[in-house]
Amino acid sequence: MSGDKKVPIRSCVSCRVHSEKKSLIRIVRSPDGQVRMDPTGKAPGRGAYLCGAKECIAQAIKKNKLGRALRCEVPESLKTELIRLTSEEGAAMATGNAQ
Ligand SMILES: [Zn+2]
Structure with missing residues (x-):
């Protein structure tokens, strides 16, 4: 038996964590x-x-990590879309924001 399942791994442009x-x-x-x-x-x-x-998405947008990774400008519509994506999730599991 060969366990040669290859799972493609990529890293987040913001936190660099591989997933x-x-x-x-x-x-x-x-x-x-x-x-x-x-x-x-x-x-x-x-x-x-x-x-x-x-946080990663917020940082990627704020510090233009996405734009740098792609070497182009990120359209506002996409930024809005990404933020909305995370805020929906965030709303579902809001655990307090004391910082
Ligand atoms: Zn990340």
Whole structure:
């Protein structure tokens, strides 16, 4: 028996934590220059990954880590989409924000 299941591993552009590709959010810059989320993980183009943590996404946007990883500008619409994605999750498991 050979346990040669290859799981693709990618790292979050923000926290650099390595995870399975399928558990990360993929952002792709397609060959025509469009930047968008890629739920399939198969879209052609340059990809950047986010682990999905609210803080990571916030940092990736604020510090333009996503833009740097993709070497292009991240459209506002995509930023909004990402923030909404995390705030929905955050609302579901709000545990207090004392910091
Ligand atoms: Zn992260």
